Amino acid sequence: MKGNEAIAHAVIRYGADGYFGYPITPQSEVLETLEELMPWETTGMVVLQAESEVAAINMVYGGAASGKAVMTSSSSPGISLKQEGISYIAASELPALILNVSRGGPGLGTIQPSQADYFQATKGGGHGDYHLIVLAPSTVQEMVDFVGLGFDLAFKHRTPAMILADGVVGQMMEKVVLPEQKPRRTDEEVRKQCPWACNGRIGGRKRNIISSLELESSRMEVINERLQARYAEIERTETRWEEIGTKDADYLIVAFGSIARIATKAKELAAEKGIKVGIVRPITLWPFPTEAVAKAAEGKKGILVVELNAGQMIQDVRLAVHDKMPVEHFGRLGGIIPSPEEVLNALENKIVNPKSEA
């Protein structure tokens, strides 16, 4: 099953209440598959093609404000359009899931895979001091699994989560195990789980207000401090990563998403040459596995960060290891995916035997 199609099945099976989207390559199959599956006939899930990404994210905001489990998906230019809404969702402390099957930019760019939205996803994206929980799948199975994980984390911490995929996992066909169909929560269950939500003052309860406006500076500071405390808690408890052969390696490659798989192939090629490489694959890009990278880097001779961009995650890797060892970047731009040989080459030329500068 294609990654994008798998997402559609996973969302229905999670028991999500709504999906709002606008077509853009390379992720239109998410909406197409949902429309084909007609979940409103089975689980009662709402699916709506909005008039724009701006409308779609604001539908997500409305749905989330009412306590429902709602998501949107898009690709880079569309995700840019959603940023105001994402900032509102974060500020209003609402759970929601956003999928970015990212493509090459800037501008209209290319429809080919890219990881150039790392900064946008992990450093804020919209205005104000906020974070998204950012999950980076490297397989179609993880695309599926991160739907449930993303929603669960979003509801647990009342904050939006993003799946930052690249066009490779979106378009790739792989075998997947879909989760069992979960029932959608009943309205009563939603009301119980989300007593803060705006869905009517049933039983004459006090009115609920979802708003991110606070004109009084001292109160706005308190709100910001509350958000920051939550982010600190998420950093403490939700950091996820994978390590492959880091223990007895001399070098590290840090890579996320589909590129981590190419890096793993490069590691095998390196082993044939007697070069011992370990892989660290951040799964949560925010919170970034800073400590894990620092730990894995202990005693290593150098680190290559491989990304489909001009060097974004490398900043977080450098912050993790400071300047204890050389940290270099290798990336292809514009939608080109490097071969494992290219990655190995880069490792040899930039880290193992760096050419001294003339």
Added chain:
Amino acid sequence: MNLCDTMELEEIIREENKVYAVPELLDQSVHMHYCPGCSHGVVHKLISEVIAELGITDHTVGVSPVGCAVFAYNYIDVDWVEAAHGRAPAVATALNRLWPENVVFTYQGDGDMSAIGTAESIHAANRGENIVMVFVNNAIYGMTGGQMAPTTLIGQKTATTPYGRRVDLNGHPLEITNLMPLLDGTCYVTRQSVHTPAAARKTKACLKKAFENAIAKRGTSVVEVVATCNSGWKMSPEKANEWMAEHMFKVYPLGDLKDTTKEQ
């Protein structure tokens, strides 16, 4: 002769003698921030009365705009979601589709509906979302200090048209409500005002019809209220009412523009 001369105060203050009361849904514990004379307060009052009279308080959700009415959630005692500038109809779309038994209304200014939120407003109405869109058209951006709105009249002075709005520079006033009847998703489109008690009573009846349409899921109802912004217009409340009747009603004539409930 004064009544008080012949009756004790306790005899007068009785439920059966009451001719006016603040609607129960208008929260009395907060001070309204609207300028004295502003139309927003009257519209709030009418909406509060309609919701209470229809008995839908416990399943009504309002969507407040970015604009002077942003704090509507502090005043009308129902659930509220505060939308980004212009996006209220998209927010309302989800609120209603995910809770179809709820009654959802948006409250939008002219900047909100006819400038930044044109797309969301037109498309929600075109989809026939079962919502009420209350559109308070005061021909200016009140909240940000009186700049030109798409609805600003030709010749009208604002902070960004200090010499008066000019067609060659600023285009024509956008009569967005006139577009709404063309959309098959709308069931009821009307333009009213609240400058006199009679006008306010009429507007209340229209709001009631609009909320009834939402309850009956007949499609989108749009209730425009041609309104004053005496602060933004730099006029006394009284003068603002006069100016509105003289100038705005010409461009935005009052009355029903569409009512499919009549045809049934």
